[in-house]
Amino acid sequence: MAGDRQPRLLTHPDLGDVELTTVLFALSDPSRLALVRELAAEGPRTVEECRGSEPDVPKSTFSHHLRTLREAGLVTNEPLGRRRVVALRREELEGRFPGLLDAVLGH
C-alpha cells in the first residue's frame, strides 16, 4: 500500500568533493536559480511547495532540476513523514565557497 512505502533516502555529496564548476552549472539555469532564491528567502520547503512555484515547468524537468541542485551540493532533499523537504545548504556552501552564494543571491 502506498501508505506503507518507506521514504526514499537520497544521497548528498560531501561539499568538499564538489567542484566550483558543478555549482556554477547548477545555478546557471533560470528555474534552478529561482528555486535557490526561494529557499534562501523562505527557508526549507516541501517538494510540493517548490513545485508550486514553477507550475509551467514539466514535472520531469522539475525533478531533474531538484536532482541537479542536490548532486551539486546546493540543497538537501530529505523525507519528513510522507512528504519531502528541500533545504539550501547555505552554511556548508559558505564554508566551501565563501561569498559565492551571497554574490549570486544579491542579483
Added chain:
Amino acid sequence: MAGDRQPRLLTHPDLGDVELTTVLFALSDPSRLALVRELAAEGPRTVEECRGSEPDVPKSTFSHHLRTLREAGLVTNEPLGRRRVVALRREELEGRFPGLLDAVLGH
C-alpha cells in the same frame, strides 16, 4: 593577401543586458574558468597565449569557449595589429554583479 586582411571586429554585449545565469553558465566549464583565472591573474593576453595555456583543447572547442565568454560579457576580444587580445571585463562585471567574480576567483 593575408597581410592585407582587415582585423575582424567582434561584437560585445552591454553588460546591462547580460543575465546572471548566462555568466554562471560561461564560468561553469573548467577550461573557460581556467582562462578567466589566467586573465584575472596576468592581465590581457593574445589569443595565441590563451590558446597555449590549453594545448589539449581542440582549436574549434577553444574558439567556442572564447566566444561563449565574450557573448556572456566576461571578456573582450579586440584586434591589435594582426593579433587579437583577450581581456577580462573585470570592472564592468563588478559593477553589474558585485562580488561575483571575486567569489569565483577566490576558489
